[in-house]
Amino acid sequence: MTEPLPPVLLVGCGKMGGAMLSGWLERGLSRAVVVEPHGPAAAAFAGDPVVRVVATPEAIPAGFTPAAVVLAIKPQEADAALPAYARFAGPDTVFLSIMAGRTVAAIRRGVGEDAAVVRAMPNTPAAIRRGFTVACAGPGVTAAQRALCGALLAAVGEVAWVGKEELLDPVTAVSGGGPAYVFLLAEVMEAAAVEQGIPRDLARRMVRATVSGAGALLAASDEEAAELRRAVTSPKGTTERALAVLMAPDAWPALMSRAIAAATARARELAG
Numbered sequence: 246m247t248e249p250l251p252p253v254l255l256v257g258c259g260k261m262g263g264a265m266l267s268g269w270l271e272r273g274l275s276r277a278v279v280v281e282p283h284g285p286a287a288a289a290f291a292g293d294p295v296v297r298v299v300a301t302p303e304a305i306p307a308g309f310t311p312a313a314v315v316l317a318i319k320p321q322e323a324d325a326a327l328p329a330y331a332r333f334a335g336p337d338t339v340f341l342s343i344m345a346g347r348t349v350a351a352i353r354r355g356v357g358e359d360a361a362v363v364r365a366m367p368n369t370p371a372a373i374r375r376g377f378t379v380a381c382a383g384p385g386v387t388a389a390q391r392a393l394c395g396a397l398l399a400a401v402g403e404v405a406w407v408g409k410e411e412l413l414d415p416v417t418a419v420s421g422g423g424p425a426y427v428f429l430l431a432e433v434m435e436a437a438a439v440e441q442g443i444p445r446d447l448a449r450r451m452v453r454a455t456v457s458g459a460g461a462l463l464a465a466s467d468e469e470a471a472e473l474r475r476a477v478t479s480p481k482g483t484t485e486r487a488l489a490v491l492m493a494p495d496a497w498p499a500l501m502s503r504a505i506a507a508a509t510a511r512a513r514e515l516a517g
């Protein structure tokens with residue numbers, strides 16, 4: 246039996262905030278106040294006995310003292326939103342930000358220069374507790390605050406910690422956005438299957454099963470991805486012909502490298 250999670254203030258209950266909140270509730274969250282002005286995701290939690298949804302920070306119940314304030318709004322909204330949460334900065338509260346790009350220093354400018362801030366980057370498989378989050382603790386974060394953030398993030402998947410905050414930008418590009426690249430792969434594979442005469446329903450089933458089956462095999466295996474790829478590729482067979490197209494110098498390796506570099510650069514632009 247694990248300890249219930251202490252009270253959390255969630256700022257922004259959209260796709261990621263909502264996924265994380267449902268994971269915390271499964272883990273036995275003691276109490277949450279959610280600030281969400283318009284998002285439909287918050288409505289799903291409105292009837293939960295431990296959750297209180299409010300539209301503005303002014304409506305947070307007096308006396309509510311969260312152990313963590315989780316910032317799950319868009320980075321572009323941070324400058325306007327953060328000062329309203331400065332009153333929670335203090336030894337009993339850690340700020341856990343999942344905002345892309347926004348630095349610990351920029352968050353501290355909003356909530357208080359001495360605030361304890363953990364910056365993290367989860368991803369949407371958090372919705373089925375298969376997320377992957379990389380986290381970095383800012384200055385002054387105590388061991389207990391780091392452990393609390395670790396527990397909140399572990400409720401929705403695997404967690405890794407890094408010491409260098411700059412790594413969060415390429416992490417955002419790789420694992421934060423990564424599910425989108427896999428879904429794009431499924432989209433274009435399905436279209437290519439239909440182009441070859443496979444009925445759309447069958448193409449959809451085949452591609453979903455292939456992408457998720459390959460992902461599960463990768464997760465279950467100790468082999469390198471390249472080794473698993475080679476195991477599919479019979480010499481002079483069909484896969485070899487496809488890979489000659491996909492692995493050409495200007496194809497997937499170069500495209501992925503450019504895509505990750507572009508997303509990393511965008512994360513840096515969002516630093517604040």
Ligand SMILES: NC(=O)C1=CN([C@@H]2O[C@H](COP(=O)(O)OP(=O)(O)OC[C@H]3O[C@@H](n4cnc5c(N)ncnc54)[C@H](OP(=O)(O)O)[C@@H]3O)[C@@H](O)[C@H]2O)C=CC1
Pocket residue numbers: 256257258259260261262280281282283284285317318319320322326343344345366367368369421422
């Ligand atoms: N989606 C993803 O895969 C990932 C996203 N992230 C990060 O998570 C954060 C949220 O992303 P995501 O969940 O996709 O975005 P969403 O737009 O789904 O969620 C953000 C929510 O915050 C609401 N909101 C806007 N302003 C405020 C405010 N001042 N106070 C409280 N709530 C507010 C939004 O309402 P409204 O829509 O009406 O403005 C929306 O419901 C971003 O910073 C993003 O970088 C991190 C990892 C992965």
Ligand SMILES: O=C(O)[C@@H]1CCC=N1
Pocket residue numbers: 345417421422
């Ligand atoms: O696209 C974005 O900016 C966010 C961060 C990673 C995934 N979604």
